[in-house]
Amino acid sequence: MNSHVATARNSAATNDPFKEIQRLGGLLDESEKQHMQARAQLALLAEACDTLRRERDWALQALADLKNETFLELARNAEQKDGESPMHTTRIGLYSGMIAAELGWSPDMCQLLESAAQLHDIGKIGIHASILGKEGPLTTEEWRVMREHPRIGASIIGDSEEPLLKLAAEIAMSHHEHFDGAGYPQGLVGREIPMAGRIVALADFFDALTTHRSYRPARPAEEVVEMVKIRSGEQFDPLIVDAFLRISDQIITLRQSVLEQERYDGAQDWDGNWWMLL
Ligand SMILES: [Fe+2]
Ligand SMILES: [Fe+2]
Missing domain, CATH: 1.10.3210.10 (Hypothetical protein af1432)
Structure with a gap:
């Protein structure tokens, strides 16, 4: 990754991967963009799994x-x-x-x-x-x-x-x-x-x-x-x-x-x- 990308990322990084992609937009090459998008999708999936797990535990307890x-x-x-x-x-x-x-x-x-x-x-x-x-x-x-x-x-x-x-x-x-x-x-x-x-x-x-x-x-x-x-x-x-x-x-x-x-x-x-x- 370019050093200017690393500097930009460290300066005002957010926790939202999609916002990160937007924020760093022009500074990323195509493969970096794809990599970050894949990670963002994974994060979304993990969050959905957590919600499902919580709902399942709640239903089982009920x-x-x-x-x-x-x-x-x-x-x-x-x-x-x-x-x-x-x-x-x-x-x-x-x-x-x-x-x-x-x-x-x-x-x-x-x-x-x-x-x-x-x-x-x-x-x-x-x-x-x-x-x-x-x-x-x-x-x-x-x-x-x-x-x-x-x-x-x-x-x-x-x-x-x-x-x-x-x-x-x-x-x-x-x-x-x-x-x-x-x-x-x-x-x-x-x-x-x-x-x-x-x-x-x-x-x-x-x-x-x-x-x-x-x-x-x-x-x-x-x-x-x-x-x-x-x-x-x-x-x-x-x-x-x-x-x-x-x-x-x-x-x-x-x-x-x-x-x-x-x-x-x-x-x-x-x-x-x-x-x-x-
Ligand atoms: Fe008895
Ligand atoms: Fe009894």
Whole structure:
């Protein structure tokens, strides 16, 4: 390249290759012009590729969010079909995240567990309402069907590599396993049970027993904490029981505030429809 071209280029160079070609116009020979035009086209192409990549990432994220939201809605419906309040899934997520934090999990993993735990009973969507809503005790056959919900849940969530769904499928499959091997569906023992499943099992037990159901009243939270203690090493992993006991006061306080919020939300709906009473 001529030295006068180099001087002109350095003096007031712009970042836009097309403007550069115009600016240096007469100072360039034909091959330099073609070279610069080719580079300019390449720069345009690279920019278009970047935009496309960003749009693709955004669309994939939106699709993943939508999928997770659909699963969560399905899980809430499944719990409601079983007589649980819509907040049951939220509470299980919160308790599980708190126990995991006490066990030293990273904040990101706790957050992931908090979301994934909410899908634990999604498989109940595949259990007939006559079994889920039955007032009296279940027959042996009905129990056999009921005990299919972990497998159904794991198969609904599927074999995803996405971290949230992968963890959710693991939890759906393992949240009824017992530390001593007496649980279902696989009868896994001790550390064979994925840790997330062991944590959610305890959170689910605590929430189920402290919540009023049509066939039994809620037990006082302090009494359920004692029941958890007694089941350490049998139904629950002692390590997780210890972590739960260390923060049981915080969990009881949180439970209270979630229940109050639930009551408040209920009252809000009620107030909004006051005219229907007239
Ligand atoms: Fe379950
Ligand atoms: Fe549940």
